[in-house]
Amino acid sequence: MPSTSIAAQVQAAIDETRAVGGIVIPETAAKDLLGRFGIGVPRGLTVEEMGSVPPDLRSPLVLKAVSPTLVHKSDSGGVQLGLGHSELAQAADVMRRRLAESGHFATGFLIEEMAPKGTEVVLGAVRTEDVGWAVMLGLGGIFVEILEDVAFGLAPLNRRQIHGMLDELRGKALLDGVRGAAPVDVESLVDVVYALAEPGGLLDSMPDDVVEIDLNPVIVSTQGAVAVDARFVLRDAGSSRVPEEVADLDSVAGIDLYCKGFDSLLNPRTIAVLGASGSGRAAGNIFIRNILDFGFPGEIIAVHPTAESVEGLPTVASLGDVEHVVDYAYVALPSDAVAPALAQGRGRVKFAQVVSSGFGETAEGVDRERELVATAREAGIRLIGPNCLGTHSTSGRLAFIPEAPAVPGGISVVSQSGGLSVDILRLGEASGLAFRGVVSIGNGADVSAGELTEFFLSDPDTKVVGLYLESLSSGVEVLEVLSRCASDKPVVLLAGGRTADGARAATSHTGALSGNHRLWPALARQAGVVLVDTIDEFVNALHVFDLLDPSVKVTTGDVVLFGNGGGASVLAADTLERVGLTTPKLPQAAIDELNSLGLPPGNGLENPIDAPAPTLAVDGGAVAEKIIGSVLAHSSPSAVISHFNVGIIVRNFGATHGDVPAAIIDAIVRARDAATHKCHHILVLKTDGKADTDAQIAGYEQRARAAGIPTFRDLEDAARAMRVLRLHQQIEDARDENDSARTYLTSAGKGNA
16 A cells, blocks of 8 residues: 555645646656656756756756646657757747647746666556556667567566566567677666566555556666656546445355355256256257266256256256255356346355356346346355356266267366357367366356366366466456466466457557557466467367376477478478477487488488388387487487378388387387486377378377377477477476575575574
């Protein structure tokens, strides 16, 4: 919380600005506030009329107009640089005339010493409804919107996160010194950002009326960092921000079964269905048939006010007529009937998933959703949805789609989109994913993405967590969960609404550049989650994290490519390079050992290892063990990506050499297990387009996945999967460094006590 004196100072500046119809706090008042937080500003003074200037202000000087109506001073001729003392009066007269011609008036002038030459940096923050203060750091000064070399972070920020933002800048080398220039004092810039965005810093001291802050430029030199210009923008006087009241989940009186864990959701013993009909065509009927086909072993209660039976099941008229506790209620009623139906289940229902639409996703449904949440909480019911599709639990035999994936596994997914949750299940099953659970939360009016993420991070049956989110506020909640949960489980994020169209018109550079397409990457970086761009990448990332051994570290970006098809290997190497990975030449000792194996002619053995089909067929395919073994005996890649064209090998060698693809897969597994150097192994099984080949590949995929080797159909997907593994390792390394630093500081503090 800001001190009383700072709060009073800010409020006085706001009142002064509003009194003259302005929206930007005077620069002098803004810089006074910067000084209160230790942020350096140029020496200067404000005058109403140009008279004598104290000689201790060293020239060259800067003259700036002070005007409550002037937002961008440079554009309107409100700034002049490089003046001597004797030139100030004439420059001020010219400036007044130019401003008047533009419809502005100057109430005075700010005279400052020019900052030392250095690199121009922009630092700003914009208050957003979803994420609070979004902090922007970038290069370019007044040209920032042209260069767009910026990185975002979400306040509060620590120093490690600020350094992470700097590392994202394409032009960071300018700060480190290029073409003979001395490196600037980067730590002084970090100090400025930290003073702005640390817990209890300047941003925390700003009342809701302040919505944008621009320090542009901040001049960073060998002597430090100085905020040359400062702009604090106010909220429109006609708008106000009213925080929504959120009921305390612990305050629901008289209900003993109010659930915060989700075991009863994922392994229900009793399910009630509201919204099935005697005709058999309603959503509830389809749901009943789905869970019966999926083998749900528990009790199913059909709730219908008049029908005697639904889908061959006896009915009860309402939830109030249920004689014992319902773990999970599936609700597919008209929107205006949902709240009254749930009210009758007070004390009888643990979870209710409302698939009905017509709530907060539309303007006319906002009040209806508030009523629904209030009713559910009063009844002690945890609400999932509304506006969703359902929950899938493989072990609980709970399904909302027909022919649901039936192989239990360690992948858990939370999705704000019902339709996308179906795609994840279908595409995932086709890619060999084995699910623990998939929960479609829709509007997330009660049970949230953050709450489910926290559960899955602590769930022993979950190995990797996947998230599809569309609202940044849900992303912030997940960030808060991950910041307090000690878990090394990978979290993969696919975010909707990441286009530049989200950037709004604003009075600051920061506001103009703060679209969702920039905020999602910032959120992912700070939360330590892997952000992907497409549903295919999402499924592939879940696939590799689920199958690969998490104890094997991706210590470098080095990858060995092994397989047939020279052109394919070259293209794969190019793809790896584009995602920040390399295929370095093998050590000469490895090449010599490979040459000593007596392979058929025509191989490329330096990396990529181009082994034509006749080579792969040596020893019926078992030669792959010797090749990979030789590579791992003399090098330490982070991964070996093996690839071969199944159709070519089977058609040319199947009749004479046996099941070569199966032998190659088994050989890769033996080489992996025998190697002293442990690395990841990924397999690419390519097709020749024949229907029978695709069927064969499906069998080989199962063989490889059973041995813990993820498989793909093309090298590009394998390369992107390696990028994901590398990114997750970097996240883990940064987290470990932060934990080590915290441990050191704690120990040092104890030693000094």
